[in-house]
Amino acid sequence: MQASIDTLVVVGVGLIGGSFALALRRAGRVRHVIGVGRSLANMQRALELGVVDEVSTELGDACARAGMVLLATPVGQMGALFGAMAPRLPEHTIVTDAGSTKGDVALLMREHLPGHLARCVPAHPIAGSDLSGAAAAQFGLYEGRRVVLTPLPESDDDAVATVRGLWQACGADVHEMGAHEHDSVFASVSHLPHLLAFAYVERIAARSDAERRFDFAATGFRDFTRIAGSHPEMWRDIALANRDALLGELDDYMAGLARLRGQLAGADGEAMQRTFERARDARTRWYQRFLRGQ
Numbered sequence: 001m002q003a004s005i006d007t008l009v010v011v012g013v014g015l016i017g018g019s020f021a022l023a024l025r026r027a028g029r030v031r032h033v034i035g036v037g038r039s040l041a042n043m044q045r046a047l048e049l050g051v052v053d054e055v056s057t058e059l060g061d062a063c064a065r066a067g068m069v070l071l072a073t074p075v076g077q078m079g080a081l082f083g084a085m086a087p088r089l090p091e092h093t094i095v096t097d098a099g100s101t102k103g104d105v106a107l108l109m110r111e112h113l114p115g116h117l118a119r120c121v122p123a124h125p126i127a128g129s130d131l132s133g134a135a136a137a138q139f140g141l142y143e144g145r146r147v148v149l150t151p152l153p154e155s156d157d158d159a160v161a162t163v164r165g166l167w168q169a170c171g172a173d174v175h176e177m178g179a180h181e182h183d184s185v186f187a188s189v190s191h192l193p194h195l196l197a198f199a200y201v202e203r204i205a206a207r208s209d210a211e212r213r214f215d216f217a218a219t220g221f222r223d224f225t226r227i228a229g230s231h232p233e234m235w236r237d238i239a240l241a242n243r244d245a246l247l248g249e250l251d252d253y254m255a256g257l258a259r260l261r262g263q264l265a266g267a268d269g270e271a272m273q274r275t276f277e278r279a280r281d282a283r284t285r286w287y288q289r290f291l292r293g294q
């Protein structure tokens with residue numbers, strides 16, 4: 001049977017939550033979408049754009065009518081939201097999320113929804129951009145992209161199957177992983193690069209002649225720094241939520257950078273070239289796989 005939901009509540013109607021609602025509506029898998037948000041202007045925009053059918057600032061009232069609740073706010077907001085919805089959640093309502101970190105979300109579900117764990121299914125769509133808010137929501141964002149589910153040991157099979165089926169209806173390729181492995185993998189391939197991009201641009205911006213330097217920045221700078229345009233609050237929360245794994249990745253990167261610095265200081269061109277070749281080969285192989293996966 002095709003997974004579908006009568007009433008979906010999206011808490012945080014931005015790029016990720018809004019695009020999920022749009023995709024499910026287009027696939028005919030949801031009848032009614034209620035958006036819950038903290039910014040009235042953003043909620044108004046979501047309504048005007050047809051991303052949601054109804055907006056509400058009353059989380060409990062909205063959840064009381066939900067077949068499924070998707071949390072798509074920054075991960076730092078999720079504990080308070082789980083706590084606020086807990087008393088009003090109908091027994092069968094599925095609770096899922098789209099947060100970029102999974103160990104923290106699982107712990108928050110345990111803390112705030114201890115009686116509801118069978119219906120909780122943490123998830124992470126591996127698609128997005130540096131844009132945010134309801135106006136950034138788009139059809140097709142999840143087409144051909146991966147989604148990682150990190151079910152709890154308590155999650156019901158049918159709740160997992162529904163969440164899986166809905167993401168598949170969005171065009172996604174759904175995988176399952178343990179939360180610990182998830183957070184380790186994404187610390188290296190997503191969280192570290194964002195931290196580096198923010199740190200790098202901030203150092204240039206701090207120079208007294210920054211504008212002069214930015215005047216001449218071109219495509220290399222654009223490609224390396226696109227993700228430094230991402231939402232600062234969202235990335236603060238991700239970094240803090242995955243702090244241990246991210247610190248490990250940062251230490252490893254700093255060791256690699258120190259090695260490269262030594263090679264540069266010693267004008268050891270051969271060693272530098274070998275490092276660059278290993279990186280280029282790995283990146284080329286990855287990019288071919290990425291293109292095949294599209």
Ligand SMILES: NC(=O)c1ccc[n+]([C@@H]2O[C@H](COP(=O)([O-])OP(=O)(O)OC[C@H]3O[C@@H](n4cnc5c(N)ncnc54)[C@H](O)[C@@H]3O)[C@@H](O)[C@H]2O)c1
Nearest residue numbers: 012014015016037038072073074075099100128129132133
């Ligand atoms: N942007 C990406 O590339 C990406 C990809 C995958 C997962 N994610 C995750 O998805 C989540 C949402 O990211 P996004 O890019 O859609 O962000 P976004 O800024 O576009 O949307 C988040 C929305 O949540 C709302 N919000 C914040 N606090 C709230 C609260 N307490 N109650 C109700 N609404 C609240 C904001 O007003 C905003 O509209 C984050 O947890 C992020 O880690 C992001």
Ligand SMILES: O=C(O)C(=O)C[C@]1(C(=O)O)C=C[C@@H](O)C=C1
Nearest residue numbers: 100125126127128129130190227
């Ligand atoms: O394309 C981007 O801008 C993204 O940052 C998307 C991206 C990533 O690939 O790192 C960011 C965070 C996620 O949780 C998943 C995807």
